[in-house]
Amino acid sequence: MAASDLVNLSGLMDDAKCFAMVREHRWPEGVRCPACDSGAVIRDGCDDTQPHRQRYRCKACTGRFDDLTGTVLAGHHQPLRVWVLCLYFMGLNLSNRQIASELGLDGSDVQIMTEQLRRGLAAKTPEVTLKGEVEIDEVYVVAGHKGQPAAVAKRGGSDGAASWQARRAAARWKRTSRRSSA
Ligand SMILES: [Zn+2]
Secondary structure (H helix, E strand, O other): OHHHHHOOOOHHHHHHHHHHHHHHHOOOOOOOOOOOOOOOOEEEEEEOOOOOOOOEEEOOOOOEEEEEOOOOOOOOOOOHHHHHHHHHHHHHHHHHHHHHHOOOOOHHHHHHHHHHHHHOOOOOOOOOOOHHHHHHHHHHHHHHHOOEEEEHHHHHHHHOHHHHHHHHHHHHHHHHHHHHHH
């Protein structure tokens, strides 16, 4: 019988500590808004299905986010503790195949996870290679548009539509120039 049949490590892990670890890693100086980088952030309850996943509201841009927003850990079907274990096994130099076996996952799933984790726990999954700040800003604002046109319009009012368009143009330019130089 394999050790993993006897000890289900993932089941022994503390979700609250896993989320605390992510917070400490991505915001060592305190929580900051991933959209505008403001530190004027208040807690705004917790995730409906993950009680240790803290939600926040930014007082500067009125944006909402949580512990995992903008990280490789957001939007995946694996619980955070599986990611943390994966990270731990990577530190032990286990192969993707060994990690998959320990976690009871598909090898191809684990390969995607380890590739993303190597880019950094708190780094946004890049669709194209960009400087992180530009990409996060663009992704956030586009996503915020969905179902919340009023909130976006409000942001535009205080922030200035022109500056947003300029940033967007800069992001496009950067993406284009990187592509052509590649
Ligand atoms: Zn903000």
